Amino acid sequence: MNATILDQIFAHKRTEVERQKLKVPQAKLDQQLGTSPAPRSLRQALRQPDRISLIAEVKKASPSKGVFLEHFNPTELAETYARNGAAAISVLTDVRFFQGSLIYLRTIHEHLDKLGYATPLLRKDFIYDPYQIYEARVYGADAILLIVGMLDDQTLQELYALTYGLGMEALVEVHTEAEMARAQALQAQIIGINNRDLHSFSVDIATTQRVGASLPAIGDPQRPVLVAESGIHGPDVLPTLRAWGVDAILVGESIVLAPDHAAHVRALSQTE
């Protein structure tokens, strides 16, 4: 079988992380941990009784679509998100395929702090090694993404425990019913259903309904915070997602491509 882009991403990620460990050894990260700003709760920010919350993504490019924004200013974008009602901000930190950076996390954190916004920041990357979780904390992440489909159960459990041990939270991402069962076995508090098949890049919003069907009923205290990820273009779909029990949406492409970022964020945050 031919290697998919996802296989290439994973292979390159391993090289990138090993290279980074040589540049900034774990011992150095350990020293810097104490100076990181205290984490804020993603879960609390997302669970609103009366509306769907928005996680707005700082996304310059994607492997499926290339560059979205030639004039890309991550701090300016994040400021627009925070000012216009985003409950949280996802920062892509993968360098090669998404043209992201860990530095964006730090500069966005510092910039929003100065403006008085305490919007939680999610490190969005392909995380498989504890080193990346320490890195996330040192650069100011409040939460990280764990993609169930790329981790075995033991690694998933270890990374999840480390994340919470460092005071952060994890958005545990699934795409199939089998992955959802694994996320539930982990007792994940925040589960994201990615509507995008990361192998084929096809997007189907109905994935959220199908894969979310096994969760405890809406209103059950055992029900995790549910995030619908990818392929959300506008607010018209929000009532349907609400009916499916979605607490939050994660949106990148439609925001960065919108002619008016602020207006699109307001519409998706239902603050118009």
Ligand SMILES: O=C(O)c1ccccc1NCC(=O)[C@H](O)[C@H](O)COP(=O)(O)O
């Ligand atoms: O965005 C991609 O093309 C992509 C390809 C391969 C792996 C991951 C990918 N995206 C990561 C994401 O999950 C999205 O950036 C995020 O859910 C926002 O999606 P969208 O609103 O469709 O940009």
